[in-house]
């Protein structure tokens with residue numbers, strides 16, 4: 001086992017080869033999506049039972065399923081568009097049948113304008129899914145108490161947002177995200193709102209375990225190149241985290257200390 005294998009992402013006891021997860025919506029074409037996935041080699045790709053419709057990326061339903069199979073990347077179905085616990089449970093059960101996987105990205109939307117998760121009902125939804133045998137990755141906010149509650153009901157990994165979905169703003173609340181990283185022991189995947197590779201690198205430097213993103217790649221002028229840039233940024237951020245960052249200083253510190261007498265004055 002080399003160093004990379006030893007540092008592999010582990011979720012619910014399963015090992016993944018990378019730390020970038022990619023969404024599959026809003027690409028200019030299925031061919032571009034395929035090329036972006038080949039470039040980034042994501043650990044998982046998300047798929048929405050409800051939204052992956054004929055109009056999405058110009059693909060019809062069947063073509064999309066065939067494309068997913070060609071990609072040969074584990075699929076993470078999501079419950080995008082669900083507004084109640086009952087809707088979540090039904091959608092997740094259908095997704096399990098269709099995609100043949102117990103993995104589910106739990107999305108329970110509480111506000112249609114901000115697409116903010118319904119933080120009050122999320123633990124109940126997660127609890128129901130876990131009791132039903134799902135491996136649940138809940139899309140949540142950076143609220144520490146909510147995250148603890150999700151862990152309490154059995155979530156073995158969480159997906160706090162950086163910013164609202166599709167905004168590309170990067171981490172809006174660095175303080176809370178860093179606190180969360182320090183206070184929660186399960187793997188944390190930053191999901192939503194990352195717009196630049198530097199945003200992804202930053203959260204990885206803070207010790208986040210992975211990132212999930214869609215819009216920043218799909219809507220880039222060159223999605224394939226941007227997929228590669230994000231993959232590189234995630235790797236760099238992880239390496240920096242493992243290397244251990246220096247402590248910030250409040251004042252200048254000479255990087256070349258001046259000690260003793262210069263050798264040319266010594267004689």
Ligand SMILES: CC(=O)[C@@H](O)[C@H](O)COP(=O)(O)O
Pocket residue numbers: 022023024025046078080105164165166167168191192193194212213214215216
């Ligand atoms: C793909 C997916 O699951 C999205 O719901 C996810 O939240 C990505 O967000 P961005 O599009 O902001 O990257």
